[in-house]
Amino acid sequence: QSALTQPRSVSGSPGQSVTISCTGTSSDVGGYNYVSWYQQHPGKAPKLMIYDVSKRPSGVPDRFSGSKSGNTASLTISGLQAEDEADYYCCSYAGSYTFAVFGGGTKLTVL
Amino acid sequence: EVQLVESGGGLVKPGGSLRLSCAASGFTFSTYSMNWVRQAPGKGLEWVSSISSSGTYIYYADSVKGRFTISRDTAKSSLYLQMNSLRADDTAVYYCARDVFGSYGFDYWGQGTLVTVSS
Numbered sequence A: 001q002s003a004l005t006q007p008r009s010v011s012g013s014p015g016q017s018v019t020i021s022c023t024g025t026s027s028d029v030g031g032y033n034y035v036s037w038y039q040q041h042p043g044k045a046p047k048l049m050i051y052d053v054s055k056r057p058s059g060v061p062d063r064f065s066g067s068k069s070g071n072t073a074s075l076t077i078s079g080l081q082a083e084d085e086a087d088y089y090c091c092s093y094a095g096s097y098t099f100a101v102f103g104g105g106t107k108l109t110v111l
Numbered sequence B: 001e002v003q004l005v006e007s008g009g010g011l012v013k014p015g016g017s018l019r020l021s022c023a024a025s026g027f028t029f030s031t032y033s034m035n036w037v038r039q040a041p042g043k044g045l046e047w048v049s050s051i052s053s054s055g056t057y058i059y060y061a062d063s064v065k066g067r068f069t070i071s072r073d074t075a076k077s078s079l080y081l082q083m084n085s086l087r088a089d090d091t092a093v094y095y096c097a098r099d100v101f102g103s104y105g106f107d108y109w110g111q112g113t114l115v116t117v118s119s
Helices: none
Strands: A009-012 A018-023 A035-040 A047-050 A063-068 A072-077 A084-092 A100-102 A106-110 B003-007 B011-013 B016-023 B036-040 B047-052 B057-062 B068-073 B078-083 B094-097 B104-110 B113-117
Touching: A009 A018, A018 A084, A018 A106, A018 B094, A047 A063, A047 A084, A072 A084, A072 B016, A084 B047, A084 B057, A084 B078, A100 B047, B003 B094, B016 B036, B016 B113, B036 B078, B036 B104, B047 B068, B057 B068
Parallel strands: A009 A106, B011 B113
Antiparallel strands: A018 A072, A035 A047, A035 A084, A063 A072, A084 A100, A084 A106, B003 B016, B016 B078, B036 B047, B036 B094, B047 B057, B068 B078, B094 B104, B094 B113
């Protein structure tokens, strides 16, 4: 059960856009449209931001969007705000044996 | 309001056992799959185990297979994780998380309970 690959850190200025990638294999990201993204502030529980590759739960700003191409999923945050500074994790369904696998996490810094 | 409240964490010696509980409220517990996800200190998230709404289908990460047992009690709206043969690398905050209905993903999370395995 290898973790999905994410960049360790990304940064952007307020108002800019950033994209976080999440690379897996055909057995997880590429094989299913079940990629989800989580935001985690220090000392807090994770929060679901995107599920099913590109769906936003109620209450999540439309500045957050998700996409997928082949074995790589992406989370794009537009109009960066200070409160977006957090750790972000991707997760993919990986079939009935492995079930679920997370990425290593990406620290987003708002400059 | 959906609430998930974990309990049962604490300090345990290597080789010991612990049982975590997650009390659910604010939704129809019997219709949702439930999960345990853990996070070692300063590390990323790791999926641990999942159980279907009926309890029929159960899945474990390789790292805990044969040592941990997930279960649920619909009458009590509670999720459990029995952890045996604990090791130092099981030290983590353990989160209870609800599945997105009809899909895969975790839409509500508890606050977590810390399990420390140390002699």
